[in-house]
Amino acid sequence: MTDNPKLKINDDAGDAASKGGRARAEGLSSARRSEIAREAALARWGDSATTAINDGSLAIGNREIRCAVLADGRRVLSQQTVLQTLGRARSAKGRQGSEAGGLPPFLAALNLEPFISDELRAVMAPIPYRPVTGGRAWGYQAEILPLVCDVYLEADSAGKLLKSQRPIAEICGILVRSLAKVGIIALVDEATGYQDIRARDELQKILEYYVQAELRPWLKMFPDEFFEQIYRLQGWEYKPGTSKRTPYVGKLVIKYVYEQLPPGVLDELRELNPKTPKGWRRHKHHQYLTDNIGNRHLEKQISTVTTLMRISSSKAEFEDIFERAFPPPQMRMPLILDDRPE
Secondary structure (H helix, E strand, O other), X not given: OOOOHHXXXXXXXXXXXXXXXXXXXXXXXXXXXXXXXXXXXXXXXXXXXXXXXXXXXXXXXOXXXXXXXXXXXXXXXXXXXXXXXXXXXXXXXXXXXXXXXXXXXOOXXXXXXXXXXXHHHOOOOXXXXXXXXXXXXXXXXXXXXXXXXXXXXXHHHOOOOOHHHHHHHHHHHHHHHHHHHHHHHHHHHHHXXXXXXXXXXXXXXXXXXXXXXXXXXXXXXXXXHHHHHHHHHHOOOOOOOOOOOOHHHHHHHHHHOHHHOOOOHHHHHHHHOOEOOOOOEOOOHHHHEOOOOHHHHHHHHHHHHHXXXXXXXXXXXXXXXXXXXXXXXXXXXXXXXXXXXX
């Protein structure tokens, strides 16, 4: 306490404000308090959040976990999908992934603490990052997943798991077995240099599905409306019934249609159908596509793009819709070819 009346008044005012703040906080819903904590955490990021340069999904057993590679080389797993995979809440407390003692929510239990290794403690801090698609997100270093599984499996072996924790232990068993299978295959591929061959084989497999060496008879693949809509959006005069096109149209056809086929297909078509010394091609690219897959995909792409152009009132609007419908290759899900007979 101070003898200065002015300081005493200030102290009393500060105490009153502190009590008032606590009272207001107690009056807020838990959801609102979490939202305030989240906003405060995001505000503290500043420019410290690292941007992801690529992202995708890991299929492990029957689970799917979003992942990303950050600009500084760290591999991270989406916090939200890690929580979902381990059967926890859809989002972390305060959206920051830590509870009492700084532990992630899936480790914040006294019976698990003896099984948490120093190696795990070193990677359990949540990481703020900016996804490729924009916004902000939290993640964990990828190394955390097998280490968390070890905690549950060791606790289970020691008979220390609670009944409510057994479903998570079962999930961890599935994840560890799946990771072991993937891990040993990756190690063998790396040791033998097969990972490079595997990548080439996968590309060759796609090309075999999409491209054929023999030239198919020419058939009209692009409907007149496709070109009519291109001309409309570009502000060009369209003359029905003529096959003569502005040269720039060819570049747009490549961008909107052929570049949207699986990676490698367009390069293969260009090799099979090279330009003549005068700068034109002897055949149409689609004459080298297979009937059952290549041309089906092409027809679907043409139809989709035509529809997007039809509903667009301007070139800018169409470009925006197109980019959202067909993101860059690094943001697309991997192509899965089905070998099963129909």
